[in-house]
Amino acid sequence: xxxxxxxxxxxxxxxxxxxxxxxxxxxxxxxxxxxxxxxxxxxxxxxxxxxxxxxxxxxxxxxxxxxxxxxxxxxxxxxxxxxxxxxxxxxxxxxxxxxxxxxxxxxxxxxxxxxxxxxxxxxxxxxxxxxxxxxxxxxxxxxxxxxxxxxxxxxxxxxxxxxxxxxxxxxxxxxxxxxxxxxxxxxxxxxxxxxxxxxxxxxxxxxxxxxxxxxxxxxxxxxxxxxxxxxxxxxxxxxxxxxxxxxxxxxxxxxxxxxxxxxxxxxxxxxxxxxxxxxxxxxxxxxxxxxxxxxxxxxxxxxxxxxxxxxxxxxxxxxxxxxxxxxxxxxxxxxxxxxxxxxxxxxxxxxxxxxxxxxxxxxxxxxxxxxxxxxxxxxxxxxxxxxxxxxxxxxxxxxxxxxxxxxxxxxxxxxxxxxxxxxxxxxxxxxxxxxxxxxxxxxxxxxxxxxxxxxxxxxxxxxxxxxxxxxxxxxxxxxxxxxxxxxxxxxxxxxxxxxxxxxxxxxxxxxxxxxxxxxxxxxxxxxxxxxxxxxxxxxxxxxxxxxxxxxxxxxxxxxxxxxxxxxxxxxxxxxxxxxxxxxxxxxxxxxxxxxxxxxxxxxxxxxxxxxxxxxxxxxxxxxxxxxxxxxxxxxxxxxxxxxxxxxxxxxxxxxxx
Amino acid sequence: xxxxxxxxxxxxxxxxxxxxxxxxxxxxxxxxxxxxxxxxxxxxxxxxxxxxxxxxxxxxxxxxxxxxxxxxxxxxxxxxxxxxxxxxxxxxxxxxxxxxxxxxxxxxxxxxxxxxxxxxxxxxxxxxxxxxxxxxxxxxxxxxxxxxxxxxxxxxx
Numbered sequence: 046x047x048x049x050x051x052x053x054x055x056x057x058x059x060x061x062x063x064x065x066x067x068x069x070x071x072x073x074x075x076x077x078x079x080x081x082x083x084x085x086x087x088x089x090x091x092x093x094x095x096x097x098x099x100x101x102x103x104x105x106x107x108x109x110x111x112x113x114x115x116x117x118x119x120x121x122x123x124x125x126x127x128x129x130x131x132x133x134x135x136x137x138x139x140x141x142x143x144x145x146x147x148x149x150x151x152x153x154x155x156x157x158x159x160x161x162x163x164x165x166x167x168x169x170x171x172x173x174x175x176x177x178x179x180x181x182x183x184x185x186x187x188x189x190x191x192x193x194x195x196x197x198x199x200x201x202x203x204x205x206x207x208x209x210x211x212x213x214x215x216x217x218x219x220x221x222x223x224x225x226x227x228x229x230x231x232x233x234x235x236x237x238x239x240x241x242x243x244x245x246x247x248x249x250x251x252x253x254x255x256x257x258x259x260x261x262x263x264x265x266x267x268x269x270x271x272x273x274x275x276x277x278x279x280x281x282x283x284x285x286x287x288x289x290x291x292x293x294x295x296x297x298x299x300x301x302x303x304x305x306x307x308x309x310x311x312x313x314x315x316x317x318x319x320x321x322x323x324x325x326x327x328x329x330x331x332x333x334x335x336x337x338x339x340x341x342x343x344x345x346x347x348x349x350x351x352x353x354x355x356x357x358x359x360x361x362x363x364x365x366x367x368x369x370x371x372x373x374x375x376x377x378x379x380x381x382x383x384x385x386x387x388x389x390x391x392x393x394x395x396x397x398x399x400x401x402x403x404x405x406x407x408x409x410x411x412x413x414x415x416x417x418x419x420x421x422x423x424x425x426x427x428x429x430x431x432x433x434x435x436x437x438x439x440x441x442x443x444x445x446x447x448x449x450x451x452x453x454x455x456x457x458x459x460x461x462x463x464x465x466x467x468x469x470x471x472x473x474x475x476x477x478x479x480x481x482x483x484x485x486x487x488x489x490x491x492x493x494x495x496x497x498x499x500x501x502x503x504x505x506x507x508x509x510x511x512x513x514x515x516x517x518x519x520x521x522x523x524x525x526x527x528x529x530x531x532x533x534x535x536x537x538x539x540x541x542x543x544x545x546x547x548x549x550x551x552x553x554x555x556x557x558x559x560x561x562x563x564x565x566x567x568x569x570x571x572x573x574x575x576x577x578x579x580x581x582x583x584x585x586x587x588x589x590x591x592x593x594x595x596x597x598x599x600x601x602x603x604x605x606x607x608x609x610x611x612x613x614x615x616x617x618x619x620x621x622x623x624x625x626x627x628x629x630x631x632x633x634x635x636x637x638x639x640x641x642x643x644x645x646x647x648x649x650x651x652x653x654x655x656x657x658x659x660x661x662x663x664x665x666x667x668x669x670x671x672x673x674x675x676x677x678x679x680x681x682x683x684x685x686x687x688x689x690x691x692x693x694x695x696x697x698x699x700x701x702x
Numbered sequence: 703x704x705x706x707x708x709x710x711x712x713x714x715x716x717x718x719x720x721x722x723x724x725x726x727x728x729x730x731x732x733x734x735x736x737x738x739x740x741x742x743x744x745x746x747x748x749x750x751x752x753x754x755x756x757x758x759x760x761x762x763x764x765x766x767x768x769x770x771x772x773x774x775x776x777x778x779x780x781x782x783x784x785x786x787x788x789x790x791x792x793x794x795x796x797x798x799x800x801x802x803x804x805x806x807x808x809x810x811x812x813x814x815x816x817x818x819x820x821x822x823x824x825x826x827x828x829x830x831x832x833x834x835x836x837x838x839x840x841x842x843x844x845x846x847x848x849x850x851x852x853x854x855x856x857x858x859x
Contacts, residue, residue: 114732115749116724143735144747148826154715154743161746554783556726558820576725576819577783620751640785666784667755671794683751688760691748696717696767 046171049080049105050163051096052141053087053112059146064156068111068141071160075167079103088118096122097129106131107170111139111163117567132175134619134682139166161695168694172687176619181661183269184369185610186211190261190549193221194592195584196374197243198599199606203372204252206607211366212247213275215545216305217258218323220244221376225306225400227407227414229592230456231487237322237409244324257325262363264552265641267664268579269369269615279359280329281338282316286354289326293346293355294318302334304411308401310419311411316346316355320409328354370579370609372602373553373563375546377585379538380435380443387506388434388536394420395514396507398538399453406460416464418533421512425468425532428461429516430454431504432474436539445560447539448589451478454537455488458497470497471529473504473518481591500527507534540589553580562588573601581605620682621663622670628677629655635669635678644669644678716770716836720747721756723788726777729819731829739826742833745773752776753814754787758798765807766845771836774814775828781818788816806845810835 050072054060065083072081080103086092087110099105108126112118115138123133139162145155185208189200192214200210218224224244226236247253262274299315306319315334318326328346336343337357347355379398383391395418397405408414418425432454436447451474458470472491477499479485491497504518516529542561550557555575556564563586566574573581581602584595609615622635622644631654636644643662647655656678667680676685722728728749734741750756753776761772774795782788795814802809813832817825 114728114735116729116732140732140747140749143732144745145735145743147735147738148741149743150740151743157715158743158746165746165748551780554785556729556777556781556819558818564820576729638790640787664784666752666787667750668752668784668787668790671755671757671790680751680755683755685757685759688748688750688757689763692719692760692764692769693767695719695746696764696769 046077046106047079047104048075048077048107048109048167048170049096049099049103050078050082050109050111050167051087051099052081052083052159052163053092053110054083054085055112055142055146056086059112059142062146062150062152062155063141063159064152065159067156068159068163072109072163072167075164077171078167080105087112088121093121093125096125100126100129100131107135107137107173109137109139109163109166109170111141111159111166113142114140114144132177134176135170135173137166137170137173139163164698165691165695168690169687172684172690173682176681178616178619179660180614181269181617182614183610183612184367185209186366186368187370187372187606187610188213188271188273188366188368189372189374191215191221191374191376191584191586192219192247192255192257193374193376193584193595194223194240194243195376195595195599196221196372197247198596199372199374199583199603200253201243201246201250202600202603203606204250206603208252208606208610210250210253211368212253212255213259213261214255214257215260216319217280217327217329218319218325219247219255219257220324222400223592224320224322225308225407226403227410228456228460230452231481231483233456233459241322244322248324255325256364257327258329261549261552264371264554267662268609271368271371271579273366273368273371275364275366277362277364279332279361280327281332281335281356281359282328282330283354283356284325284327286352287327288352289318289323289328290351291318291328292349292351293328296345296349298343298345299334299336302331307404307411308398310401310404322409370581370606371553372581372583372606373549373555373575373586374583374599374602375543375549375586377540377589378543380541382434382536382538384441385434388431388504388534389507393507393509393514393534394418395425395532396534396536398536399450399457400538402457402535406457406464414464416461416533423532424465426465427469427529427531428458428471428533428535429504429529429531430458430470430472430535430537432472432537434536434538435541436537437475443539443541443560445589446478448478449591450537450539452481452484452487452591454535455479455491455497457535459491459495462495462497470495471516471531472497472499473516474499474501475503481593502527540585543586546586553577555580562586573598573605579609617661618665620665620680621660622658622665622667622678622680624656624658625677625679626655628675630675630677631655632674634672634674638668638672640666640668716744716833716841717768718744718746718771718773718833718836719764719769720745720773720775721750721753721760722747723753723776723783724749724751725783726781726819727775727815727817727825730775730817730821730825733819733822734825737822739822741826741829744770744833744836745829752782752784752787753791754782754784756791756795758794761795761798761812762805765802765805765811765842768842768844770839770842771811771813771832773828773832775817775825776814778816778818807842808839810839811842
């Protein structure tokens with residue numbers, strides 16, 4: 046084989062701490078290497094041209110590039126060698142940036158390491174063979190998990206583009222967190238008025254099939270052909286019959302049920318409809334509170350229902366949907382502020398979360414938009430807002446900024462001043478983060494036009510005194526202690542990953558960070574893709590963001606899905622397991638261990654049983670390869686011979702230095 | 703540091719072979735690099751699709767050929783890109799670890815860990831700790847070396 050080696054300087058990213066010229070010189074000594082050079086930016090167009098020219102001039106049959114991580118540019122370079130007429134799998138990449146030049150400043154040691162890494166890549170390449178993809182058809186349906194604003198946007202964009210959409214929402218209505226908001230910053234337009242029509246569009250769109258009050262049970266398959274089990278949770282109401290008239294909710298005697306939609310500010314009935322604009326507008330029974338389901342008496346809803354929709358014997362039901370792509374838009378939950386003992390640990394009724402304040406101030410909320418104290422129903426005169434509760438706080442393991450709190454407390458303070466003109470609003474903040482369009486101006490309006498008093502400093506303690514709450518804090522700009530006699534305290538509770546996010550990630554085989562937010566494929570250049578092909582992200586499940594950014598990501602995920610579905614087939618990855626039938630002893634161990642069921646029995650003409658890999662199902666993990674006793678099954682492009690060659694050349698070769 | 707008498711070994715590069723799964727630990731090592739987290743330079747990483755691909759033979763071959771340490775790292779249990787590859791790896795590698803002293807290799811020369819692609823800081827910690835351990839043990843005396851075999855067997859006596 047004739048091999049060319051290209052060492053990238055990556056500007057000074059590599060060249061500063063690796064002697065690339067020495068690495069290239071050394072590479073020329075390796076077997077089969079006929080050409081080696083270093084170059085400023087190998088991934089650039091002239092850099093790729095140089096590879097292509099060298100392939101032609103030196104009649105190269107394989108190429109090694111030592112540069113950044115193959116997770117970054119393997120695809121780029123494979124494409125480059127393919128353009129020059131090589132098979133794209135006759136290429137290997139040595140990672141001398143992330144794993145070498147960036148982690149040590151010792152040029153000598155780094156150069157030795159780079160030489161080793163290149164040596165290993167050359168050795169692996171010597172055992173490479175051209176591989177060829179096959180084509181499999183794509184199922185052009187998309188699953189959207191989560192019916193918040195991001196999921197809604199993604200679903201509508203896909204459906205408008207003619208795709209079949211399956212939407213799964215955990216709650217009994219779509220709308221997510223945005224449906225609970227009163228107004229949105231920085232325009233103070235009514236949240237329900239801009240979200241409502243989109244929710245209706247989802248319900249009425251002929252291409253969208255909505256499973257509300259349902260959860261993802263399991264996901265199998267791969268890009269283009271996923272199989273998803275969806276568990277429809279028992280609502281105890283036949284939603285095909287229910288008209289959402291609400292008669293049952295008026296008569297239900299179990300009036301002390303937890304009202305999740307109103308964030309626990311109010312109670313609701315055991316049979317309920319989350320809110321008047323719910324989509325789908327259908328009643329469901331909360332089995333924890335229903336008198337019949339807990340105590341076997343009542344059945345009033347059944348008697349009163351005009352369409353006989355009540356089914357007390359309803360059970361969870363699992364349906365199977367087949368889709369080609371999945372958009373994950375599962376949103377977020379609030380940080381539990383009970384960890385803050387200094388703020389009352391959740392025990393003071395008049396210390397509420399930002400989302401509870403939204404329900405207070407919302408006209409569709411429990412108090413019809415009148416701001417009152419939850420404890421005694423009186424109108425508060427002094428309202429204190431505390432920023433960064435559960436954000437930027439390493440002491441509770443949340444060092445990140447939630448991004449939206451500075452803006453939403455500015456909005457809430459404006460709303461409070463609007464609703465109660467003689468009220469005083471105080472905001473305790475660390476920094477004001479208002480980087481969006483018109484955001485900074487909005488905060489200035491709160492301060493200058495609405496007279497909201499911003500105090501830079503943290504609150505150390507809140508304690509009740511008579512009817513009031515004493516808020517003790519510090520003004521770090523004036524260097525004085527501040528004490529406010531507050532009637533209501535609003536905590537700008539930060540953004541946490543959605544409850545159940547990790548479990549869902551495990552079902553989808555996608556990664557999440559230490560806080561439970563899903564990992565995008567590349568933090569800058571692939572923000573809505575995941576490392577699992579065909580699974581895309583949208584909204585806050587990927588990390589804290591505001592409504593415009595969530596909507597943009599929803600559309601981006603829809604665009605990615607449309608791009609995937611613009612073809613009728615997808616290329617399979619040929620880096621899969623392959624059986625050497627002459628060596629296979631028919632033990633069936635590979636069939637037992639394969640996580641994807643991609644290996645089956647095959648009977649040869651002489652009647653003997655051999656293993657056979659289903660090309661389109663195999664995901665290329667290599668578990669069978671490690672399991673096979675006679676090593677008859679080999680993972681292409683990562684064979685035992687290749688790994689052992691790398692080990693041998695690294696460990697048994699002459700050591701330098 | 704166990705071998706304080708061999709001062710020269712702590713400075714000089716030893717050879718550590720790393721087998722990292724593409725989806726988690728290789729990404730974690732990339733993240734550590736992107737964040738410029740300083741690490742010892744002894745490690746050479748071989749990329750494998752999944753720790754389930756790890757044939758214990760790879761570890762043994764590396765040590766027999768003269769590597770001073772072998773580190774295998776993959777996705778956290780239950781977070782495997784291929785569902786269950788790392789469960790198989792965990793069993794195989796644990797058994798392997800028990801057998802190393804019988805080949806005259808100190809068990810501390812082999813370690814497996816779980817590092818996700820977001821855990822750059824953890825990766826730095828794993829590499830640093832393991833490199834220190836290997837420098838403490840000094841160069842691999844080979845499968846016929848006596849000191850290493852004794853040290854390893856002492857675990858079971």
